[in-house]
Amino acid sequence: MPPKRTSTSEAPTITQAAIKKLVANSVSAALEAQAANMENTDNTTRPREAPVARQCSYKEFMSFQPINFKGTKGVVGLIRWFEITESVFSHSNYTEDCKVKFATSTLIKEALSWWNSFAQPIRIE
Template identity: 60%
Template sequence: MPLKRTSTSEAPAMTQAAIKKLVADNVTAALEPQAATMANADNTNRNTRERETLVARKLFSHSNYTEDCKVKFATGTLIEEALSWWNSFAQPIRIEKAYKIT
């Protein structure tokens, strides 16, 4: 005679929809603190970048660099994504040619 499965739990079986909702709710709850931390860090970084940009602009306007040195000076102040862009732009055409861009 085959064994019959019996449940020792009185909890009702969960549907696929209930399981998906439970997973989605838990993922959302786990990600909320991380999103708040990242938003706070982004605001801090944005404020720092804005201050650095203002300082660089002031330096640039007061520096009396010749036209052929302005690109070299400006690219020396690049950070993060802008620096990555410059490096990927300048590498294929060689840095000497890149510095001659107006």
């Protein structure tokens, strides 16, 4: 068994007050740096507020030409359906309720049968 290492110098102790002061100084410095950075940048580069989700019509949703998903094209078909459906939703800003209703309206054949067997037991309309 290797011998234990002993140190002749003690580690400096730091108090809670010193820790609080270090944190406060770091936060102050970060806030000052951010304020200076914002003053030097153009206001048009600030992130915009997220738009408010809105109700929508089925006719409007269909105008985006979503694809139907049959459930017969395997993983590739499913991924393609996800990508196109998510693309429609990213442009539309629909409420979550609208997204579910409209996405499931594009399911046909085997995919629709699967959805109905899934949704019915948990009472999704």
